[in-house]
Amino acid sequence: MLGERRAEAVNAIVVALLVLLHFTFRPFLLAAPVAPDLLVGGLLLAALRLRAGYAALLGFILGLLEAAMALEGMGEVALVLAVVGYMGARSRDLLFADARYFVPAYVFAGTWLAQAGILLLVADTFEPVRMFVIGPGNAVLTALLCGIAERVVAATWR
C-alpha cells in the first residue's frame, strides 16, 4: 500500500515535471523539426493512474492552457486532449497494461492520435507530411521519453 502511494506520488511529480518542461521550453520544442510532445506524454502518463473522467478533465485543462499559449484552437485542443485522456485511461483498463512494452506503445499511439486530432480540427489545410511523418516522429520521441519516465516510476514501486 505504501509502495503504491509512493509510486503514485512519483508519477504525479513526473507528470508535473513533463508539463512544466513543455510550457517552459515550448518555443524551442516548436522550433525543432521533430520533438517530443511533453504535454500529451504527461497527460498519457497521468491517465495510467487516474480514473477516466478525471483524466479527461486533466486533458481538458491542459488543452485550455496549450490553446492560450498558442493563441489558437481554444476549445478544439481542449476537446481533443479530453478525449485522449479519457481513451488513455480506458485503454489501460481494456488492454494489457502490465505488458512490458505497453507504455511506449500506448504513448506512441496516444501522441499520434492527439496530434492528428489537433491537426484536423485546428489547422486550415490538411498536411500529409505533418500527419504521417512529423506526427509519428514526435510520437516516437515522446514514447521513448515517457518509457524512461515510467521506468523511473516503476523502480520506486518495488
Added chain:
Amino acid sequence: MRYTTVGRPESQRRDLMILAMLVVVGGILSSLGVENKLALTGSIRATALAPFLATHSAFARRGELAARVKRLEMERDRLSRQTMRDAHLEAENERLRGLLQLPERMPGVYLVAELVPGRPSVGDSHTFLVRAGADRSLSAPAAVGVPAGLLGVVRSVASDHAFGQFWTHPDFRVSVRAEGTQATGIVRAMHADAGETLMLLDGVPFQTVIPPGATLVTAGVAGVYPPGVPVGEVLAEAEYKSGWSRSYLVEPAVRPAEADVVLVWRRPLLLTPTDGGAGRDTDVTE
C-alpha cells in the same frame, strides 16, 4: 507494474458523463466569438501561464539581442534617409492644402509596439498579441502594420496588451483601391494550391481591369485602416468569379513572419463643427 482497474459500472457511467460534459463545453468554447475567445485567452495568459511567458520573453531577448541591434541600426539609417527625403514633401503638402483652403490633415497616431505571434503546435498562426493596450489609449478595431504594409487588425484590447488577427485569418477583410486606377474591392486571405497563403481581391466591378503588378493600398473608408497603406501587389486575375465582378490574386506586401515590432494606428478623433479642431491628433509616432 499494476494499474488500477475499471471500477464499478456506475463509475464508468460517471466518467462517460464527465467526458460528454467536457465535449459539450469544448464545443461551446470553440464556437465562441473572437472577442470572447481572446478575453479567455488573455485571462489564462495573465494568470496560469504568466511565469512561462515571462521565461519565453527572457529567452527571446537573450537570443535575439545581437541580431536585433544590427537590424535596428539598419532601420535607423533607412529612416534617417527617408526623413530627409520627405521633409520638403510635408512642407509642400501643407502649403498646397493652405492654398486650396483644406483643413489640416488628421493622420492619427501610430503606436510602436512589440508583436508576439501565436504559435500553435500544428498549422500556422492567424492570431497575435501586441504589447500595447488601453494604457496607451488603444481601442479595437485598430490597424496593425509595418512601414512595408498592412499586417492585420487589433480585435480585443486589455489593460497593457491587445489581441489581433493577421490578414491570413479567415475573418479578415480590408477595403482597398488599386493605385493608378479607379478600381476598388475587398481583400481577404486565400489558400493557394501549394499550401501558400495569398490574398484574394474580390468585388472589383466587371468593367474594371487591374493590370498585374498594380499596388493595392487601403481605401480607408470605414476608419479602421488608415488610407494609403500598402496591402499587396496584383499577380493575376483569379479563375474564381462571383456575379458581375472580377477577382484577382494578390501577393501580400507583408507576411506575418516578417514583423516583430509593429505600428498600431490610433485613428484621429472626429471633429465636430463647434470644436474648431479641438481633440485633433498630430502626426506623431509614440
